[in-house]
Amino acid sequence: MMRNRTQWTWFGLGVLCALAVSLAFVACRQKPTEQRGAVAEAAIATYVPPGDQDEYYLFYSGGHSGQVFVAGIPSMRHIATIPVFSPYPSTGYGYDEESKKMLGEFTWGDVHHPALSKTNGDYDGRWLFVNDNANARIARIDLRDFKTKQIFGPIPNVSGNHGCSFVTNNTEYVLIATRFSVPLPLGTYASIEDYASKYRGVVGAVAVDPETGQMSLGWELLTPPFNWDLGSCGKGPSEDWAFWSCYNSERATGKLEVTASQKDRDYVIAVNWKAAEQAVKEGKYKIIGGAKVIDPKEVKGLAYLIPAAKSPHGVDVSPDGNYIVASGKLQEITTVFSFEKILKAIENKDFTGEEDGIPVLNYDSVKEAEVNVGLGPLHTQFDDKGFAYTSLFVESAIAKWRLGGDWAVVDKIPITYNIGHLCIPGGDTMHPDGKYVIALNKLSHGKHLSVGPSQPECSQLIDITGEKMKLLYDAFTEPEPHYAQAIRADKLHPIEVYPKEESKNPNAIWDVNQAGVTRRGNHVIVKMTAVRSSFAPTKIEVNQGDRVTIHLTNIEQTTDELHGFAICQYNINVVVDPGETKTIEFVANKPGVFPYYCTNFCSALHQEMQGYLLVKPR
Amino acid sequence: MEKWLDKANIFFDLPLTLNSRILILVAVVVLLPAYYFPLWNMTFYSNQYPDGLKLHIYAYKLEGGKTPQRDDLREINELNHYIGMRPLLESDFSEFKWIPFGIGALILLALRAMVIGKMSNLVDVFVLFSYFGLFSLWSFYYRLYTYGHNLAPDAAIKVKPFTPPLIGKEQIANFTVYSWPGLASYSLVLFAILLFVAIVMSARPAEE
Numbered sequence: 001m002m003r004n005r006t007q008w009t010w011f012g013l014g015v016l017c018a019l020a021v022s023l024a025f026v027a028c029r030q031k032p033t034e035q036r037g038a039v040a041e042a043a044i045a046t047y048v049p050p051g052d053q054d055e056y057y058l059f060y061s062g063g064h065s066g067q068v069f070v071a072g073i074p075s076m077r078h079i080a081t082i083p084v085f086s087p088y089p090s091t092g093y094g095y096d097e098e099s100k101k102m103l104g105e106f107t108w109g110d111v112h113h114p115a116l117s118k119t120n121g122d123y124d125g126r127w128l129f130v131n132d133n134a135n136a137r138i139a140r141i142d143l144r145d146f147k148t149k150q151i152f153g154p155i156p157n158v159s160g161n162h163g164c165s166f167v168t169n170n171t172e173y174v175l176i177a178t179r180f181s182v183p184l185p186l187g188t189y190a191s192i193e194d195y196a197s198k199y200r201g202v203v204g205a206v207a208v209d210p211e212t213g214q215m216s217l218g219w220e221l222l223t224p225p226f227n228w229d230l231g232s233c234g235k236g237p238s239e240d241w242a243f244w245s246c247y248n249s250e251r252a253t254g255k256l257e258v259t260a261s262q263k264d265r266d267y268v269i270a271v272n273w274k275a276a277e278q279a280v281k282e283g284k285y286k287i288i289g290g291a292k293v294i295d296p297k298e299v300k301g302l303a304y305l306i307p308a309a310k311s312p313h314g315v316d317v318s319p320d321g322n323y324i325v326a327s328g329k330l331q332e333i334t335t336v337f338s339f340e341k342i343l344k345a346i347e348n349k350d351f352t353g354e355e356d357g358i359p360v361l362n363y364d365s366v367k368e369a370e371v372n373v374g375l376g377p378l379h380t381q382f383d384d385k386g387f388a389y390t391s392l393f394v395e396s397a398i399a400k401w402r403l404g405g406d407w408a409v410v411d412k413i414p415i416t417y418n419i420g421h422l423c424i425p426g427g428d429t430m431h432p433d434g435k436y437v438i439a440l441n442k443l444s445h446g447k448h449l450s451v452g453p454s455q456p457e458c459s460q461l462i463d464i465t466g467e468k469m470k471l472l473y474d475a476f477t478e479p480e481p482h483y484a485q486a487i488r489a490d491k492l493h494p495i496e497v498y499p500k501e502e503s504k505n506p507n508a509i510w511d512v513n514q515a516g517v518t519r520r521g522n523h524v525i526v527k528m529t530a531v532r533s534s535f536a537p538t539k540i541e542v543n544q545g546d547r548v549t550i551h552l553t554n555i556e557q558t559t560d561e562l563h564g565f566a567i568c569q570y571n572i573n574v575v576v577d578p579g580e581t582k583t584i585e586f587v588a589n590k591p592g593v594f595p596y597y598c599t600n601f602c603s604a605l606h607q608e609m610q611g612y613l614l615v616k617p618r
Numbered sequence: 619m620e621k622w623l624d625k626a627n628i629f630f631d632l633p634l635t636l637n638s639r640i641l642i643l644v645a646v647v648v649l650l651p652a653y654y655f656p657l658w659n660m661t662f663y664s665n666q667y668p669d670g671l672k673l674h675i676y677a678y679k680l681e682g683g684k685t686p687q688r689d690d691l692r693e694i695n696e697l698n699h700y701i702g703m704r705p706l707l708e709s710d711f712s713e714f715k716w717i718p719f720g721i722g723a724l725i726l727l728a729l730r731a732m733v734i735g736k737m738s739n740l741v742d743v744f745v746l747f748s749y750f751g752l753f754s755l756w757s758f759y760y761r762l763y764t765y766g767h768n769l770a771p772d773a774a775i776k777v778k779p780f781t782p783p784l785i786g787k788e789q790i791a792n793f794t795v796y797s798w799p800g801l802a803s804y805s806l807v808l809f810a811i812l813l814f815v816a817i818v819m820s821a822r823p824a825e826e
Contacts, residue, residue: 495686496686496687497686497688497689499686500689531696532696556692556696557688557689557693558687558689558696559687559688604700604775605700605774
């Protein structure tokens with residue numbers, strides 16, 4: 001009996017346990033199924049099957065890598081790296097004479113803000129401009145071949161070119177600005193004690209040739225030593241105006257994190273660039289450091305300061321050009337200014353002060369709304385449905401809010417972590433494509449396979465077609481994307497081969513039989529061809545100390561038939577694309593025999609694609 | 619025998635009917651595309667070239683497919699050099715000199731037959747044309763044969779000598795090669811057929 005009862009008890013307990021486990025199992029399953037559904041949806045939304053192509057190009061700034069990264073949306077796959085301010089052996093950039101000359105004395109740059117060229121306020125797919133915050137330069141990438149074509153600068157008087165590169169509606173100008181004021185012209189010495197009076201900033205613009213994209217000096221406007229931060233160009237009604245935000249209107253020095261955070265409001269400067277252009281035409285400027293600089297103490301009516309909430313970072317103009325949105329990173333609000341009200345305040349001389357000749361507009365007269373977006377608002381982008389999206393650094397989120405009407409925040413999505421810029425394809429144009437927003441986050445906190453202390457950056461793709469924003473994908477990049485811009489893929493038509501007929505390089509040769517070595521004194525000139533799977537000539541004989549110039553032409557006319565050319569122990573590696581000619585120059589100061597070979601895998605007999613540089617000792 | 623020869627003489631002396639003469643004119647017009655369209659098209663497919671490398675042989679020139687991404691003739695020569703094949707060069711093809719001349723001469727002869735309106739002239743054009751057509755075809759075939767058989771002995775990749783297909787499909791290494799006559803060839807054939815019909819149309823009344 002006893003035994004029997006015990007048996008029953010155990011049996012009962014067993015049944016209960018089984019029930020509990022299966023119930024728990026069902027309970028647990030419920031949620032993952034739903035989650036799996038969302039995951040599957042996101043996967044389908046971002047999956048680009050083999051053979052298919054992405055819908056948008058995404059051009060990431062590469063930060064202090066000095067490069068631009070190209071990815072596809074929605075797959076977020078990294079497709080290419082465009083070297084701009086740094087040598088890049090992968091494409092041989094910085095090893096041939098032309099790119100070495102472009103890079104000049106610098107081996108790096110700090111790329112912050114890519115700007116696609118615009119026609120009538122929309123991307124035209126011709127060029128991409130990027131700034132170098134460190135050495136006051138701007139580069140132009142031609143989107144016909146995705147190559148850096150011009151590096152302009154260092155631009156006179158600009159120190160820390162952060163408020164760059166933003167283009168006017170028809171790419172007449174690219175904006176430039178000083179972030180770190182210094183005594184002008186560059187090279188002048190003044191004690192840091194005299195910062196407020198002797199240090200100066202400038203805001204201005206570099207002119208762009210409408211046909212060739214070639215950049216040249218435009219105009220500059222002298223300003224107090226504020227730290228000009230970000231810029232933006234007007235659109236539609238505000239088309240003739242340019243805007244920059246600033247921190248440190250305190251004109252402070254030392255520990256800026258404290259000293260420049262004392263005032264509750266800093267400024268956005270509004271500059272009428274058409275009027276500035278006119279003033280320069282009328283000779284109302286002085287030459288400083290070789291540039292035409294307008295002094296607002298002498299030339300009135302060009303520039304106005306708009307008080308904006310504490311240390312504003314991003315300043316962004318709405319697609320219709322009616323609103324200017326400035327985000328004070330140390331407050332919880334983003335401030336919307338009405339362009340109409342700004343014009344009226346200027347007309348009525350509704351000023352509350354002046355800073356070194358620049359009138360300060362009455363805040364209450366020009367403010368349209370203060371939107372309580374959240375903690376640490378930085379940048380704003382716009383969609384095509386009347387919404388604005390503001391990145392919140394401190395809160396690690398994006399706030400979606402209504403542009404106009406009740407100015408209400410309608411949705412918020414957390415991101416991982418600490419978002420800087422954000423990018424909607426066409427998000428700074430007159431006609432944004434409101435399908436995705438990409439969150440460009442500063443910290444990833446190990447959300448990826450660990451790669452040690454040097455952590456990558458994190459970009460997140462978010463669907464904004466619905467009422468609620470939906471996170472789709474996490475991508476990781478090398479340091480360090482700041483801003484990015486995205487353009488519809490069908491707006492670009494890159495070439496993949498440099499056509500032989502277009503080659504204008506006087507040193508190009510197109511026939512293996514034309515290849516050869518000539519000597520002029522102690523200068524050896526080599527005309528060389530690369531074609532599957534050999535170089536011609538296959539040997540170069542020089543004397544120690546000779547200057548050697550190699551003009552290398554890739555005579556292929558087929559996509560993807562790239563050839564590399566490296567000389568062992570001579571620190572040389574260039575890559576020539578199909579139909580391209582590059583020039584390599586060096587002094588053969590090391591005696592001996594040095595192989596040269598093709599570095600870019602080309603064909604079945606790639607290994608055999610080699611030759612010898614023979615350097616006879618003196 | 620004599621009777622048959624007489625019959626032939628009568629036949630050759632026959633005048634051409636109006637319909638036959640019109641048909642000759644039509645045939646000449648039909649032949650004109652031979653100057654503007656390829657005689658032969660070859661396409662080389664492989665994994666790396668899913669869209670196919672294209673080669674068009676005209677009466678007077680050699681042309682490869684050309685896109686911004688690729689120059690097919692250059693590419694075909696580039697690939698052929700691995701097996702030691704001579705590059706396809708327009709200057710190597712004597713056909714490009716005499717074929718356009720031959721077609722022009724035949725057009726003139728056809729127009730002559732139309733104007734004079736005698737059966738013998740028309741038969742001359744037909745016979746000459748048939749000879750010319752077949753000779754051209756053989757000439758091209760022989761050229762393909764030569765290209766495929768005179769391979770450089772020091773080539774990096776040794777392949778068995780081969781003849782690229784004149785008509786149809788063939789597998790050559792990793793390439794599937796398709797070769798088909800082009801529009802110009804069809805107009806040559808149609809020209810011959812029309813001339814034959816013109817002969818038949820004028821021949822019938824004489825037999826009655």
